[in-house]
Amino acid sequence: MEITLTLNGKKLTRMVEADTVLLDFLRKEGCYSVKRGCDTTNCGLCTVFMDNKPVLSCAILAARAAGHSIVTMEGMQQEAAEFGAFIADQGAEQCGFCNPGMIMNAIALLRENSEPTEEEIKEFLAGNLCRCSGYEGQLRGIQNFIAWKKAQAQA
Structure with a gap:
């Protein structure tokens, strides 16, 4: 599926699989500050801002980020x-x-x-x-x- 979002101030349109987790999407885009630590939302290593609110990117599908603004430490x-x-x-x-x-x-x-x-x-x-x-x-x-x-x- 195709998604469009704003990542660190830049609008992106990418193809993703329906089960792609936002964490994996972000790392594929070069945002290596976003890390995998637990995959159970317990460690905070994958925290990013979605529309200026902190979220755990291991718990959100990339498709759910479509239309939103995502900011990582790189941004x-x-x-x-x-x-x-x-x-x-x-x-x-x-x-x-x-x-x-x-x-x-x-x-x-x-x-x-x-x-x-x-x-x-x-x-x-x-x-x-x-x-x-x-x-x-x-x-x-x-x-x-x-x-x-x-x-x-x-x-």
């Missing part, structure tokens, strides 16, 4: 790099495998709530699997990023 390099530096500063990117999903979800959180509490951050990121860290570094990185953004806004 938001500057914002992701800016935020990712705060995660790296806390040593929370040990192997880096979980970083794209973690960053996408943290950015989604901050777009919805620019001043989340520690508990709100933990709740929002609960679906992100990281096997290297105890999540404290990511939490500190997010909190430091929020403080930096606040200082930037006041300057």
Whole structure:
């Protein structure tokens, strides 16, 4: 079947099989930040934005993305790099495998709530699997990023 969607700001029309998962479609299009970790919607590694909302691309058929706007980390390099530096500063990117999903979800959180509490951050990121860290570094990185953004806004 033929689908048309916008991927990282570019309109695409492609042929896909009816059972093609969005995750596989995106990787075929060169979006390697989108990763397969569990195929059960439990790890967050495949998080992308669909119409500016975070979704798990392993749980959506590519055909369901037709007519929608999909953004991966490749489509938001500057914002992701800016935020990712705060995660790296806390040593929370040990192997880096979980970083794209973690960053996408943290950015989604901050777009919805620019001043989340520690508990709100933990709740929002609960679906992100990281096997290297105890999540404290990511939490500190997010909190430091929020403080930096606040200082930037006041300057």
